[in-house]
Amino acid sequence: MRRELGIFCAVVVMCGFLFWSNHDFGNAGNILNLSRQAAMLGIFAIGSSFVIITGGIDLSVGGIIGLTGVLIAKISSPSIHCLHYPLWMGIGIAMAVALLIGLCQGLLISKLKLPPFIVTLAGMLLWRGLAQIITHGGTLGLGTSPLINLSTEGLFRYGYHSVLAYPVLMFIGVIILAGYLLHATVFGRYVFAIGGNRDAARYSGIPVDRVETLTYVISAGLAGVAGICYASYIGQMTYLVGNGYELNAIAAAVIGGVSLRGGEGSVLGAIIGSIMLELIQNGIILFKWVYHVAGQRKVFTISSNWTYFITGAVILLAVLIDQLASNFNERKRLRRQAQVIAAKQEGGKTAAGAG
Amino acid sequence: MAHDYILQMHGVTKRFPGVTALEKVDLELRSGEVLALMGENGAGKSTLMKILGGAQPPDEGTLRIDGNPVEFRHVSDSRRHGIVLVHQELMMATNLDVAGNIFLGSETCRWGMLQRRAMHTASESLLRRVGLACSPATLVGSLTPGQMQMVEIAKALSHKARILILDEPTSSLTLTESEQLFKIIGDLRRQGIAIIYISHRMEEVQRLADRVIVLRDGKRVGELQREQITQQKIVSMMVGRELTNWYPPLRPAAQYPAILEVDNLIVPGAPCPVSFVAGAGEILGFAGLVGAGRTELMQAIFGVTPPIGGVVTLNGKHFRPRSPRDAINRGIYLAPEDRKHHGLVLPMSIAQNISMPDVCNYKPFGWLHRRQEATVAKKQLNALRIKAPGVKYRVGSLSGGNQQKVVLGKWLAMQPKILILDEPTRGVDVGAKAEIYREMMELAQQGVTILMVSSEMEEILGMSDRIVVMRERRLEGILPRQQATQENIAALMTGAGKT
Amino acid sequence: MRMCPKLTLLAATLGLTIGLAGCSKGGNSGGQTGTSTSGSAAAKPVHVFPQSSPIKLAFVSNNVANYWNFAHAGVRAFAKKTGIRVTFREPAKGTVAEQNQIIEDLVTEGYNGIAISVIAPNDQIRTLDSAARSLNLVCVDSDAPKSDRLMYIGTMNYNAGLLMGKEIVKLLPKGGQIAIFVGNLAARNAYRRLDGIEHVIKGHNIKIVAKKEDNQDYALARSNAENVISAFPHLKLVCGLYSYNGALAAAAVKAAGDEGKIKVIAFDQDPDTLQDIKTGLINATIVQNPFMEGYLSCKYLRNICANGMKAVPASANVDTGVQIVDVGNLAAYQTKLAKMMASK
Known part of the structure; x- marks a missing residue:
């Protein structure tokens, strides 16, 4: 929880700082955009977290996001080169495909003991390649499909905006479900146990293979959900949609305290990590600093070219501070233990001396 | 006289938290001599050799090479003086060729380029010295364990070894390979190389050793010259100790109704099937040397490595365990030997570890019932007197004894029928040991069958109603309490009883 | 220890992913203007x-x-x-x-x-x-x-830029802040178009307040537009230089409720772009031939x-040649396109 709290504080400080530098940061429009962007990232970052907590890794989520979007467009878009079936069919088939992909990858990893990195690396290329084949390398527009409205419409209107856009609502649903699954159920306990010590989990009779497979199904399924949101958000699909997003998911999870060693992490962490990542993007554009040189008003802004650099620095800092804190605690614990032993020996000696 | 010795160790003492591994041990070695170092598991042989190899510094004591005092802080220090340790578990890069392994870490190179030709030529002459007829370009992964052993020795020779330490060199060799090894040991001795030979096998020691030094509980208890060496003498030196008083009073010998029958169970990798019967409320001890196949047998019964043949009968029901879950559902539980790797999830709490196999029973409507989980854990915490601030405490921060109690608690919370304890007191301090013994006795009284694997002779004798002795993955014999003496067991364990 | 190989491999994927992004032009019509060869x-x-x-x-x-x-x-x-x-x-x-x-x-x-x-x-x-x-x-x-x-x-991408610039000046007679969205500004077709725009708008009180690249990540293209709209409340016009930028910037404008307040200019004739011209969300697009x-x-x-x-x-x-398509000539242009495609 320490890590989540730390990053949460960092997010709050960053928000305050951005608001101070540019009051437009606090505009309803910006906050709602930010929440929608973070929601879409958060949906599949939570999925990835399940896999990472078992000690695995899923590199195929970006590919699955692209493939689901392309499938929905291909099957149900009213535009040219598309099949014009109803929208529910497109979404249904795309989600089924995503879940099936997760199942296949999960079985390969858990039953055949193939390394998750390799299986999902192959998946990343396979599913993106499949999307490329379906689109012939080009673009499939969603045209007038009602799906377009998903990303902008929502509940509770405030002025022009919906306070809760559908992607945010979906995100909340995912948070509740995933939080319940990971932190309140037996399944979640097993996920942590496998990540903490796979052998001990097996020796305790935990169905390791089945639980592991399920985490990959969850990851792929949530990538599919994110794929639906992205399709709606951008309205035209190419096979490149979602390219590299698996690393965003991993970055969000890691910033939020999910350990790549497995056994550590939380849904809350993945949420905060996602908000952090999107906040960096948003902040780089919104940050401005007004100053005066010789009576002339000047504005300092950050170039977008700094995005990668700052994101990298934040990831490294988050992990570094966490490690330093745990090193400090460990040293404190060892020192206390040494004192106890010393005290015991002292007692033993006096006793021996008396005897 | 003193400079007659190539190596003298004097008053070597090494303490670890909680135990004194070595206490004022002396050891001396002449060149061209084969010294057998003997003792039970945990007698201090490995620690002594680690000190000699420079892997661990001694707390007290002196080392002299050729009469000059030396201090080893690192493996390279002892290497410089020509001391080379060949480990029991061969440490080789199986993906490299023979020459690559011989020169691993000391490659000849020029301008950073490996000089393969030079290394191959040098390897060839080394291989000839150890009598291994294979090309230096052979992949080590394709060699037999015996050939790998030779490569290790060739590697030792390449370091200009004057003192060669062989730790259980024949444990994975076939008879002919062992013969080959003995011939080479003879050759090396003639070349003036001193050899420290660690083995449990009586016949080898009798055949090879010029001298035997026996360690017990970290102390040097005796020395035998070549003409004095007999198996009886060695065994009595190794085990000659009195039982300490922390064992609960022995129960009167009784007949226990059979509950568990293991019938012709074939453990993967074992040479022949194993059968035995255990009674309800009986404590069955499994004695044997390290690697005798006891752990593997237990893992097969528990379903971790499912047996490939045979049948287990519990309460008249036949089955062949397929997975741990299979065994757990029938009430057969295993507290593994390596509790850090197999027994516990260290980053998780005591309560979470205790509930792990049984957590399914705490879920109304899919929710984890944390309060019930805590209640169950608290009960075990009190019953086993686990010293921890609370059930939410991280298991990884507990002491060894308390960790072992958590492993026990995990199974006791589920009413065991058969409880398998693999080395239940390894790494556990004396106080916790006594408590674990008392707990075991209580369980047995309640009718729980306990299969206890132990490498500590005292523990076997102090706790068991009957003793199963295993050797080289075979069941050598089952001794009732009355016939079980240290000498009998040791003889069966080492194979000294035969011939 | 377990982490090390994983991270190395991660780095490898990173390379791979970037490679993937680099190997396509994402459907935009790239171009090199021959600046008059001798x-x-x-x-x-x-x-x-x-x-x-x-x-x-x-x-x-x-x-x-x-x-x-x-x-x-x-x-x-x-x-x-x-x-x-x-x-x-x-x-x-x-x-x-x-x-x-x-x-x-x-x-x-x-x-x-x-x-x-x-x-x-x-x-x-x-x-x-x-x-x-x-x-x-x-x-x-x-x-x-x-x-x-x-x-x-x-x-001629520079000529296309000039035309685009003229359209911007026409849409913003009083001047104001504008933002540019583009895949890669380093690509010649992109910066030649931008050169043309900058040449025309000079002296018309029009200021480019943001130039955002997206490396053909469509979602980033849209969130860039959303973020810029939030950052510059006085923005008057957004201009997409790659084929997909126009429709995505238009979607962001619509989501922000700034329809009509912020004008949109696009490039190329993507179906979405033409659709948005019809509804008035995009004011004009520059089409190639x-x-x-x-x-x-x-x-x-x-x-x-x-x-x-x-x-x-x-x-x-x-x-x-390039031409402007806006709501006035859209129908005629679409008929022309349909005729072209029909001439099989």
């Missing part, structure tokens, strides 16, 4: 073939994209009119290696002329030159001015094969 055309090998045997021509695109469907239509129109068969080839992955392979295959198959949209103008000169030794080579849409190609036919690129390149190739460089203009450049 009269050295005479030194380049021109091949005139006897009239007796039928000539074989080929058209090679730089990837698979909607844009090329129109060029294909132009090629087909030419073939139908003249009876000359023209092969249409598309490198599926859009890589240099693939395109070079296609060129070499066409040379071996004895083609007389190739029109090509070059993927990497500076890296493919050797392949292009060796092809030019045995057949007539012209560049279309994307130029390789340093090679032995005989001429360039296509959009891929149909003419297809048609004219074949026509010039045939002339060169028959009569040498006589019919080629001295500059060796033929501008296929």
